[in-house]
Amino acid sequence: MSLSILAIESSCDETSAAVCVDGKILSNIIATQAIHAEYGGVVPELASRAHIQNIVPVVDTAIKKANISLANVNAIAFTQAPGLLGSLLVGTQFAKSIALALAKPLIAVHHMQAHVLANLIIEPAPQFPFLCLTVSGGHTQIVLAHSPLNLEVLGETIDDAAGEAFDKTAKLLGLPYPGGPLVDKYAQSGNPHAFKFAQSQVPELNFSFSGLKTSVLYFLQKQPPNFAAAHMNDLCASIQYTIITMLLHKLQLAVKQTGVKRLCIAGGVSANKGLRHAFETLGKEKGWETFIPPFEYCTDNAAMIAITAYYKYRANQFSDLSISPSARASW
Template identity: 60%
Template sequence: MSCTILAIESSCDETSAAVISDGKILNNIVATQSVHEKYGGVVPELASRAHQQHLIPVVAEALRTSGVSKKDLTAVAFTRGPGLMGALLVGGSFAKAFAYALNIPLIEVNHMEAHVLAHFIEKPYPEFPFICLTVSGGHTQLVLVKNHLNMEVLGETSDDAVGEAFDKIAKILGLPYPGGPHLDRLAGKGNPKAYSFPLSDMKGLAFSFSGIKTAVLYFLKENIKQEPDFIATHLEDICASVQFTLVKMLMQKLVKASREHQILEVAIAGGVSANSGLRNTLKEAALENDWQIYLPKLEYCTDNAAMVAMAAHYKYRAGIFCDLDISPLAKMKIGYHG
């Protein structure tokens, strides 16, 4: 069944559109929102307004560069959730109007499932079943992927996401927004064993990252008392030690999940999957545990419409569409379709 789909992503602070034709991504247009930089974090209302400004030009560029006209489209897809409610409303409303005007089907996509399915944009593809560690500013989950449309969350964070921990600690250290990539860059120059921070001790496959933020804050306060320029003098070692601890917390649970479910196909996805410390540690763990690992291209780690388009492709093939009155779900869970 031939299909050409326009996909829209607007869950947070990236406005993105992509076109997919018979499973092949034709483009992936992304407009970033620099308005948040001076606030040190995403401001939901400003994100919604920026989506309104960017969406029409981004969609027009996606259609133009793909060589696909509106009449060639067989469906329109959009991120239903999870995400910022206002941002989701902008993208969802646009997608509904576009589908209605063209009288073509509408497809809702789970943002976190889309991150997982980014692994099917380009070969090599993971073999089912596989375990995917999805890590971002809003989520930290271990997902058992049984097929393209059947996923189960094995464990997730009980409080903060690991991406939030990276960004908040980076902010404490005085790094620019977004802080995670800056912390990663500095960590590459430091000693990961310079300082020790506590690991969370959650049962099963659950994560917790609120404690390390507090631990780092008190650690800095105590050392600044003795050495006022402590952060500036030891910044690279601090970043390396923080990153080492956060990555170790992720890897402990990933190894545990792989052994419990006897699965050697392992992938990572989401914004934090671009972190060099995590990627390098995963490669080392693959040798120790005989894993076949899958690392997404950097352009498919952060929020983008190509992954939404790929998820929509599989839903289209399965005949899974939604009504025009469907509402966004800010806390949409993996495995929920309704």
């Protein structure tokens, strides 16, 4: 008998639904919210309202594309934490409603655990154990994956996440939100060594990106008007080079400490072309096995929730209807 799971992701500003059957993703539908660009960042109230509007058509499309019946789904999975509380609440309550109406098991999934396990969606998937550098708008972590449900956080950011650093420095350059992808775009034509910015030094395998933002801010304040526009490519390339250097430096330390040479990246920032190229290049130099999820599984998506729920189902890790979403939850 096949095992089919409907998964819902609503942690921030993407409403997504996916169907997983026997560990294979049959559909992964994502509705984005363009309205936040007008405000220079995600507005929680608007995000939750958009989730309410999007969730029914997104789930319906995912079910139809997978060519299955909702009544035949074995379990309902959802992102329980972390994220914007209002956004999480929409997905949580919708998942609970379906589970209650159809008498289906409920599976709560941690968003960051799901980002790591996105590497298991596409073959060839990494064998365990592996190290994963998870980089997103809200989190930056180095995780040692012992098994699908045994993940150990070795280090994380003590202030801003890498994705936040990309977006906030982009704003200093006068780029619209979301600025991270634009920094990546302009960096392709720039000189990464044109300008030097601060790299914060923090203990062990942790990260800090607040010093980089301050360094860029003070640098730009000393420049003449229109400097950023005239040197956009080089500025973006230098900022991106600094962030990537900080990320990969810590990753190399993690390899040295653990002896694990099977490495993955995950999270929204893993869609960054500069990071993907630098990661693969370093991997070849060091003799690592490297894995990167396809772009559609890097940003927030329900497929990663579904694959995580698949392993949780097999381990009988279910939740009851009393579970609540959490904006900040440990693993």
